[in-house]
Amino acid sequence: MKVLKFGGKSLANGQGLEKALEIIRYKKLNQEDICIVVSARGNTTDTLMALLENAKNGQWEEEDWINFKEDQLKPISQYQSVLEDEFKTLKNFFSGVKLLKDYSLKIKDEILSFGEILSAKTLVHLLNHQSLPAKFVDARTFLITDNRFGNAIPKEEISERFAQKIFQEFRQREIIPVVTGFIGATENGETTTLGRNGSNYSAALVAKFIDAEILENYTHVDGVFSVNPEWVEDARHIKNLSFQEANEMVNFGMNILHDKTILPLIDKNIPLKILNTFKGFDQTGTLISNDQTNTSVKSLMLQQDKSLVVFEGRGLLGKVGVDARFFGALSRAGVSVGVISQGSSERGMGVVVDQSDALKAVEVLRKEFARDYDTKDVQAIHSVDNLSVISIIGQKMSHFNQSYNALIKNQVEPLLISNTVSGANVSIVIRKEDTSKALNIIHGELFENPKQIHLAIFGCGTVGKTLINQILHSTYDIVNRKNTHIKIFGISNSRKMILDKKGIGKNWEHQLQNASKAADIGELVKYAKENHLENLIAVDNTVSHTFVDHYEFFAENGFDLVSSNKIFNTLPIHQYRNLRKVLHENNKKYLYETNVGAGLPLIDTIKLLHLSGENITRIKGVFSGSLSYIFNHFSIREVSFSNILREARDKGYTEPDPREDLSGNDVARKLLILARELDLVNEFSDIHIQNLIPESLQHVAKDDFISRLEELNDKYVQLKQSLPPDHVLRYVGELKGDLQKEKGDLEVKLISVPRTASLGQVKGSDSIFEIYTESYGENPLVIMGAGAGAEVTARGVFGDILRVSEHK
Known part of the structure; x- marks a missing residue:
């Protein structure tokens, strides 16, 4: 038997649900024995959570409830009675919360469980209506867990016994079991949930319990990528992963799987295939299995909304037990710790936590070390918020230097760098606003993608115009010869400018002539920052005495400089030297070979x-x-x-x-x-x-x-x-x-x-x-x-651009 798991977007009203039904029908027509595990459809869980909060706050809106019901009933609008009992029970729960103006984690699990229940019953009705016999299976009848509401842990031995009894009937009949994901029950019958992406975990457990041939996980993506394609255009599709590699990726933030999904599959050596519901039947997806040939995959995982809790206790040098007090306080407060950095535990440390836990973490640590504050042994306990953690899977610290140098050159300075005990993974903590730029830079270094160079060209006279056309004409050759993609993202004359993060094309003169955006260096730099453009170069082809006043501003904002304008290098010596100092402080280059001798070296x-x-x-x-x-x-x-x-x-x-x-x-x-x-x-x-x-x-x-x-x-x-x-x-x-x-x-x-x-x-x-x-x-x-001559001078400027690019 194959287990097919469908995610929320795959079961959403419209194309998602239609495609899911298509896949199931195709499987049955090909005589495949299948079991379905479902998530809540679309945004059901979020909507239930919003209704629950409104009930707690006494802001219950009947219209919101009606909209929720209508959305759930849309695929089966002519058969509303199918879900009538669920709606009655659910509304009774909301009425109780509204009356008490509060709810427990136990009640929250009861209410959120209806997302999967409604989803499974809807799918069963639609399958039966299409002459594909199906039966609703409530996971609470076999998936037994402890009572950690909101993040319950399954008791696999007893659960497997119950599951084998329940699924025995489906092996003897042509009925499709449709199982609720995400939910289970205690031995006393109390509803529990398995946490974020818990339906994936449920599906893996079902696959293990029934000794499935394969688990096919249908989502809204084409499989696993080297990095989230929403962040990096050049993300690479990964066709095969070993269980170990997939588990590492999940541990470091791969959000399409629950952090425990892989473990049940390893026990029975059951492969997992991640597929796109919307791509039909002929697709590669990503196969995760015990096969470790052709693997050794490198990938980037991202964790967002993190904070760094900083502890400075220089007066605790030599005192025993500081670590135990520090981590004990966090543990008692239920604060989970990620990346840890320690120079010396008695002098200070930094730990990464979820941003939602940062304030609590600081408060409990200050309470624990209150006496040490008074004696001045502890200097500070505070948090740095709005951080991201990028983990490089398959990257040894000894090979991280290229990525690190590229980050520094682009003014992305990691707050922390850590590697795993195995030495096979590196994690860096950065500021949230640097996330996109950092991912693109590191990914380019890992996979030797064409280096992305972003130019802003100022001055469109004879030399400037010639240079722009030379660059546009040579783009393809430079990618092939230098593995460098030079994009002109900004062109400006003294009056107007045009901006395009994807690169300005050959009709730039027409665009500039008809541009409505006034020339503004501040706006251009702001645009580069907002679009997280890396490897920035400002090219001055003007003869302006005033434009050179902006050179320091460019350097301070991450731009290297290339100039055919001779003015700056002949300014008073103190200004000349100050730019050199700013360039050095910001690790930026300034090339001007054409200042003397045009294109001559x-x-x-x-x-x-x-x-x-x-x-x-x-x-x-x-x-x-x-x-x-x-x-x-x-x-x-x-x-x-x-x-x-x-x-x-x-x-x-x-x-x-x-x-x-x-x-x-x-x-x-x-x-x-x-x-x-x-x-x-x-x-x-x-x-x-x-x-x-x-x-x-x-x-x-x-x-x-x-x-x-x-x-x-x-x-x-x-x-x-x-x-x-x-x-x-x-x-x-x-x-x-x-x-x-x-x-x-x-x-x-x-x-x-x-x-x-x-x-x-x-x-x-x-x-x-x-x-x-x-x-x-x-x-x-x-x-x-x-x-x-314009051709010779422009070619010299182009040469300087390429030389700067080589050091990016």
């Missing part, structure tokens, strides 16, 4: 040389791709300077106002950035800058300046004519002096160099950098390549 090279102890003595180069283009072409072409400048502007090499480039400030900022990579404390005001714009044109309007470009020609013709033979003009930045001191000498100027020199051989808009070191003497390390 310059900053990283200088960092490595400096960190390795190499003494860099001088850095010299053509820092500006736009000025490189201008002077490369002006030096060798018979074209006026103004025409070359217009040409560079039209190609997008210069800023819209070319004076941003010609002033030398951009090159100066880049030079200062490199100086600070060498730990120099130079300020922008220390740099000697040759401004290439005549004073008469420095302060006019942009359009006026553009219309007067010809005024530059005479000056640059004279410069060109004064060049020595085979020389060319180059606008260079140079860092020199004793770079072991606090400050170096920084200079930006226009010079002539031999055409054959490395600086003279630069072509197009390329940049070139000569790095002189003590070890290499006068033979510099030369880095040369494309130093301007």
